[in-house]
Amino acid sequence: MRLLLLLVIGGVGAAVAAWGLPRGGRSARIGTLVGVLALVAITGDGFLLRPGRLTDTGQPITGLFDAHLVATVYLRLIVGLWGLMSLLLVFAAWLLGGLERLRGLLPATLAAMTGGTVAMASADLALGAAAAAATGLASLLVILGAEGPAAVAAGARELRVTLLAGVVLLVALAVVPIAARLALLASGVATAAAAADAAEVAGPAMGIVTLAVGFAVAGRWGMLPFHVRVSRLTDLVPPETLPLLLAWVAVPFTVVAFAAVDRLVAPLALPLDGERAILVVLALLTLVGASLAAFVHDDLRHAVGYLVVADAGLLLLAIAALDPDAWGPGREWVVALAASKTALGLWAAVAEDRFETRSIPDLRGWLRRSPLLGAGLVLTTLATFGIPGWIAFEARTALATLVAGPPLDSLLVVAGFLSLPAYLRLLVLGAGAVTSRVDGATPERITLRRRPPETLSVELEGVEPASMVTSTTTVAGVISVSRTSVRKANGPARDAARPGAAAVAIDSAGAAVADGADRRAHDVGDRAAAAMRARRLARRGTATPGRATPAVALGARVAATLRRNRTELLSGTVLALAILAALTSYGALDLSGAAAEPAPILVGRDSD
Amino acid sequence: MTPVLVVLAGLVVAGAVAAIAATTPRLAVLGLLLALVGAGYVADPFPGPLGLGARLAGTTLGTYLIWIALRRSPVAMPAASVGWPGAAAIAVVAFVAGWLGAGTLGAALVSGSSEGPGLGTVGAALVAGSPVPRAALGAALALATLAIPHVVLARDTLRLGMGLMLLIAAAGLVANALVGRPDDVAALGVALLVAFAGAGVAAVIEGSIRRGGDLVIRDSLRPDAVIRHRAADEAHRRPPA
Numbered sequence: 045m046r047l048l049l050l051l052v053i054g055g056v057g058a059a060v061a062a063w064g065l066p067r068g069g070r071s072a073r074i075g076t077l078v079g080v081l082a083l084v085a086i087t088g089d090g091f092l093l094r095p096g097r098l099t100d101t102g103q104p105i106t107g108l109f110d111a112h113l114v115a116t117v118y119l120r121l122i123v124g125l126w127g128l129m130s131l132l133l134v135f136a137a138w139l140l141g142g143l144e145r146l147r148g149l150l151p152a153t154l155a156a157m158t159g160g161t162v163a164m165a166s167a168d169l170a171l172g173a174a175a176a177a178a179t180g181l182a183s184l185l186v187i188l189g190a191e192g193p194a195a196v197a198a199g200a201r202e203l204r205v206t207l208l209a210g211v212v213l214l215v216a217l218a219v220v221p222i223a224a225r226l227a228l229l230a231s232g233v234a235t236a237a238a239a240a241d242a243a244e245v246a247g248p249a250m251g252i253v254t255l256a257v258g259f260a261v262a263g264r265w266g267m268l269p270f271h272v273r274v275s276r277l278t279d280l281v282p283p284e285t286l287p288l289l290l291a292w293v294a295v296p297f298t299v300v301a302f303a304a305v306d307r308l309v310a311p312l313a314l315p316l317d318g319e320r321a322i323l324v325v326l327a328l329l330t331l332v333g334a335s336l337a338a339f340v341h342d343d344l345r346h347a348v349g350y351l352v353v354a355d356a357g358l359l360l361l362a363i364a365a366l367d368p369d370a371w372g373p374g375r376e377w378v379v380a381l382a383a384s385k386t387a388l389g390l391w392a393a394v395a396e397d398r399f400e401t402r403s404i405p406d407l408r409g410w411l412r413r414s415p416l417l418g419a420g421l422v423l424t425t426l427a428t429f430g431i432p433g434w435i436a437f438e439a440r441t442a443l444a445t446l447v448a449g450p451p452l453d454s455l456l457v458v459a460g461f462l463s464l465p466a467y468l469r470l471l472v473l474g475a476g477a478v479t480s481r482v483d484g485a486t487p488e489r490i491t492l493r494r495r496p497p498e499t500l501s502v503e504l505e506g507v508e509p510a511s512m513v514t515s516t517t518t519v520a521g522v523i524s525v526s527r528t529s530v531r532k533a534n535g536p537a538r539d540a541a542r543p544g545a546a547a548v549a550i551d552s553a554g555a556a557v558a559d560g561a562d563r564r565a566h567d568v569g570d571r572a573a574a575a576m577r578a579r580r581l582a583r584r585g586t587a588t589p590g591r592a593t594p595a596v597a598l599g600a601r602v603a604a605t606l607r608r609n610r611t612e613l614l615s616g617t618v619l620a621l622a623i624l625a626a627l628t629s630y631g632a633l634d635l636s637g638a639a640a641e642p643a644p645i646l647v648g649r650d651s652d
Numbered sequence: 653m654t655p656v657l658v659v660l661a662g663l664v665v666a667g668a669v670a671a672i673a674a675t676t677p678r679l680a681v682l683g684l685l686l687a688l689v690g691a692g693y694v695a696d697p698f699p700g701p702l703g704l705g706a707r708l709a710g711t712t713l714g715t716y717l718i719w720i721a722l723r724r725s726p727v728a729m730p731a732a733s734v735g736w737p738g739a740a741a742i743a744v745v746a747f748v749a750g751w752l753g754a755g756t757l758g759a760a761l762v763s764g765s766s767e768g769p770g771l772g773t774v775g776a777a778l779v780a781g782s783p784v785p786r787a788a789l790g791a792a793l794a795l796a797t798l799a800i801p802h803v804v805l806a807r808d809t810l811r812l813g814m815g816l817m818l819l820i821a822a823a824g825l826v827a828n829a830l831v832g833r834p835d836d837v838a839a840l841g842v843a844l845l846v847a848f849a850g851a852g853v854a855a856v857i858e859g860s861i862r863r864g865g866d867l868v869i870r871d872s873l874r875p876d877a878v879i880r881h882r883a884a885d886e887a888h889r890r891p892p893a
Contacts, residue, residue, distance in 0.1 A: 112837045162841075170827070170834070171841035178848040188859045193870040196860045200812055200869050203852050204803060207816040210845065214823040218830045226760060245760055 050089045054158030057082020062151035079150040087127025093120040113165040114644040136617045137284045148186035156182040160296035167644040176297040177210020209260040216253045220308040223249035251319040258323045258363045264294045265356035267330040278345035283393035287386035290352045303643040306371045323364035330357030335462035348392045354463040361443040372640035373442040380436040383628040384427040387621040394614045409482045411474030416615035423622035425467040427629040436629035661787035664690040665794045671814045673739040677722045685715045691821040695828035696777040696784035703839030710843025714850020721854035743794040750793030754786040785829035792825035808867040809860040813853030
């Protein structure tokens with residue numbers, strides 16, 4: 045029931061957010077509210093999912109649609125982690141650019157989480173494959189929201205890779221049982237003639253299926269030689285959406301592909317050495333090539349994209365192993381990968397926003413001005429590689445040793461660490477001499493001391509009486525205009541920064557604030573000014589004193605406070621994501637046990 | 653019933669030919685509808701009513717969304733890489749190849765079926781010698797052969813979408829031929845995939861019309877984009893009279 049609730053809430057939230065956010069104004073606020081509430085609800089619901097498949101007597105006790113959808117520990121962990129990280133991403137996106145930046149991100153996140161839940165909860169592989177393919181389409185909500193014809197080209201590429209990968213998996217699932225049957229005949233079960241006939245078809249068919257599944261996963265993650273899509277995507281979409289588009293959207297598909305290989309191909313133990321070699325070479329090329337590209341690229345977004353691709357290369361090893369033992373490490377690595385790349389993606393987005401550049405050389409000295417952000421990147425690096433004993437590290441080595449013997453396994457392990465110099469480059473560069481861009485950026489404050497407002501008094505001739513002064517106040521980038529008497533203007537300057545005293549905010553003047561300004565206007569007997577203000581407020585529909593509800597005023601104050609501390613909050617969000625990623629990489633919440641859990645199988649008329 | 657289903661497989665292929673070779677968007681969408689709807693029925697044993705209903709609903713919805721997205725499209729599409737005769741010839745050859753390949757596969761399964769373990773429902777119709785799975789595999793190969801060039805070398809959003817939708821239909825035909833009667837819930841999943849895929853194709857088509865006024869995919873980030881998207885006539889310009 046909780047699984048069904050999650051799907052309903054996620055679907056409704058995605059639909060409302062996708063409807064409201066592009067419209068702007070009140071619709072956007074409603075869409076955001078519903079979307080965020082849905083995200084909170086499905087995150088909480090995800091943690092509350094009750095894993096369980098069979099009773100002691102073997103009867104299904106949970107599950108939807110005749111036990112086709114089943115909650116598992118692994119599903120609970122992924123949905124919970126994905127939800128937590130998405131909440132932080134959405135918060136950061138709002139801080140970076142307000143509701144405009146949530147337009148694609150929020151509905152796409154909800155849609156992807158809903159579709160991904162169906163895919164990963166599916167006990168029927170065909171259903172899982174269809175849901176995983178549909179999940180990838182959520183990316184279009186972000187991509188097609190971008191301006192220019194490049195958005196269409198990128199959308200077309202995303203559509204192609206998503207649906208092609210889904211079709212490949214669906215066909216593979218249909219072909220594998222027949223190929224397995226032929227392989228069984230070829231192994232000597234049938235007569236010699238039948239075995240010879242079957243052997244001609246079975247091996248190649250199973251090999252093609254294995255390669256096709258491997259290439260589908262490679263295409264979905266943008267591994268070599270399908271990497272062109274990644275750099276184009278990073279150029280087009282807002283940077284804070286990259287964790288979703290490059291990592292999380294591909295997770296359900298990868299999990300279903302692992303299940304298909306583990307359940308249908310690996311148990312047959314066929315001699316598919318040639319196919320395995322091709323996949324290992326592809327993984328090696330990806331690990332080396334993408335790491336090199338990430339190191340030499342001066343574009344921060346491209347570097348981040350290639351770092352995602354480089355780490356995704358290890359996923360191919362889980363398929364190439366063709367060994368049931370690769371099931372656990374493969375599923376561990378995909379979660380650790382998505383978590384660490386989420387932190388990395390947001391770090392890059394915040395750095396780009398703060399220093400107003402995507403050029404890595406221009407970021408020299410960033411660490412000196414942003415220590416919290418630096419701590420976030422250090423933790424992200426740690427989460428990416430892990431240390432001995434952490435499951436991220438153990439998964440890397442396990443996948444390498446499962447797929448090849450010495451000395452090739454060592455080579456694969458080393459290749460997995462080739463992206464480390466790209467991280468070190470960012471850190472070392474950050475400790476260097478500060479560039480003008482970094483020098484001009486807002487530094488992080490470690491203490492929460494209130495900033496003194498900057499006040500500029502302006503006297504308007506002919507409009508205001510001599511006793512009135514209109515002043516503009518700038519607090520952390522928010523400009524407000526207040527009209528006070530000369531006596532007030534000479535008072536403590538911090539009064540202007542107090543929400544009740546700041547008379548009229550340009551963007552969203554609250555009626556309570558306006559009421560205070562009116563009283564001061566009447567004090568000096570300026571009827572003309574009061575009448576003009578009344579007319580303006582009447583046009584806004586807030587002429588009646590007391591119309592601004594306490595909730596609205598409180599919300600405005602909270603939003604203003606959050607925006608005022610935007611720099612520190614963004615760095616804190618990156619740090620929080622990095623801590624989550626490090627915990628995941630360490631193996632918190634028993635990720636190792638959850639990943640090793642068997643995939644749910646369909647209890648139906650044909651399976652048992 | 654069996655001959656009807658074999659003829660239906662032929663109609664599915666005809667619809668795919670129309671979807672790929674048509675010069676007007678509306679005709680292409682009608683061809684796609686025919687291919688997608690028919691593909692769900694070429695199965696032996698015949699699918700259950702719930703699964704069929706889901707497939708029909710998903711297909712209709714997906715195709716209708718594409719139809720809506722084409723409201724403001726130009727009347728004529730960019731020239732197809734193959735015309736009607738070429739597309740039809742490719743489809744016929746692929747259909748025959750698929751039919752014969754299915755026959756060979758069925759023979760291989762039959763020769764070992766008495767000694768080996770039971771197949772269950774997997775490939776049962778193929779082993780039994782029914783022509784329906786052969787027609788389904790033939791149609792699947794024809795659809796895939798027609799669609800893949802337009803997916804891999806896509807130049808306009810509509811034909812890319814047509815190719816992808818035809819590939820989904822081909823995957824469904826392969827499953828019908830090899831797996832047997834599909835599970836109702838799995839059929840519902842595939843129906844949802846078709847509907848969402850149709851929505852995705854419609855969104856990309858609408859985006860291309862809104863931004864460029866036509867269906868051509870213009871990648872402005874590519875340095876050679878101008879060369880890639882030049883008109884076909886420019887290759888063989890006629891000398892001025």
